[in-house]
Amino acid sequence: MRPSSADRLAPAAPLIGTAGWSVPRTVAHRFSPDGSVLRRYASRFRAVEINSSFYRPHRPATYARWAESVPDDFRFSVKIPKAISHELKLTRSGAPLDAFLAEATCLGPKLGCLLIQPHQGTSWIARWRSASSRCCEGNTTDPP
Numbered sequence: 001m002r003p004s005s006a007d008r009l010a011p012a013a014p015l016i017g018t019a020g021w022s023v024p025r026t027v028a029h030r031f032s033p034d035g036s037v038l039r040r041y042a043s044r045f046r047a048v049e050i051n052s053s054f055y056r057p058h059r060p061a062t063y064a065r066w067a068e069s070v071p072d073d074f075r076f077s078v079k080i081p082k083a084i085s086h087e088l089k090l091t092r093s094g095a096p097l098d099a100f101l102a103e104a105t106c107l108g109p110k111l112g113c114l115l116i117q118p119h120q121g122t123s124w125i126a127r128w129r130s131a132s133s134r135c136c137e138g139n140t141t142d143p144p
Contacts, residue, residue, distance in 0.1 A: 015075055015112065017047030035069070042070040047077065047112060053104065054079040054117060063106035075112030078104045086119040 021041035023031050032043035041048065050066075052058070066076065081100055084093045104111060 015047035017045045017049065017075075017077075019049040019051050021045075021048050038066060039069045042074050046071075046073060047075045049077045049079065049115065051079050053100070054082050057081070057100070058103055060103050060106040063103055064108075067107045067110045070110065072110075074110055076107050076110055077113045077115050078107070078111065079115045079117060082117075085116055089119055 021038045023037055023040055028040075030044065031040040034040070038048075050058075081096065084090065084096050084100065088096065104114070
């Protein structure tokens with residue numbers, strides 16, 4: 001069941017995060033000293049952007065491991081691959097989108113949102129509306 005418009009627009013506490021989870025040496029003392037860099041990052045922030053997915057795929061097990069290493073209220077924003085947004089320009093992108101979603105959804109409930117970096121000079125808005133509506137309906141198959 002899809003949430004109602006009122007539910008989707010209900011105020012929520014903002015999540016603050018960065019693009020990537022590196023911890024600069026100059027502020028490392030402000031983070032938990034224990035665990036992986038992601039776990040240390042998650043001790044101070046509640047969200048992060050996975051930018052590397054724009055450049056290369058990640059194994060489902062990698063996404064699952066990342067999800068397991070952060071608190072329950074932590075959220076990941078995952079950038080849609082460049083192959084979909086720039087190379088295919090959101091056309092005939094059903095199969096690559098299915099593959100990407102099969103990976104990224106391994107974050108489970110910690111998947112906060114999908115980000116798109118639009119290709120400059122491309123009339124992408126109509127294509128994105130079509131692709132995103134199919135995605136929300138659970139149907140990423142390219143239209144005939």
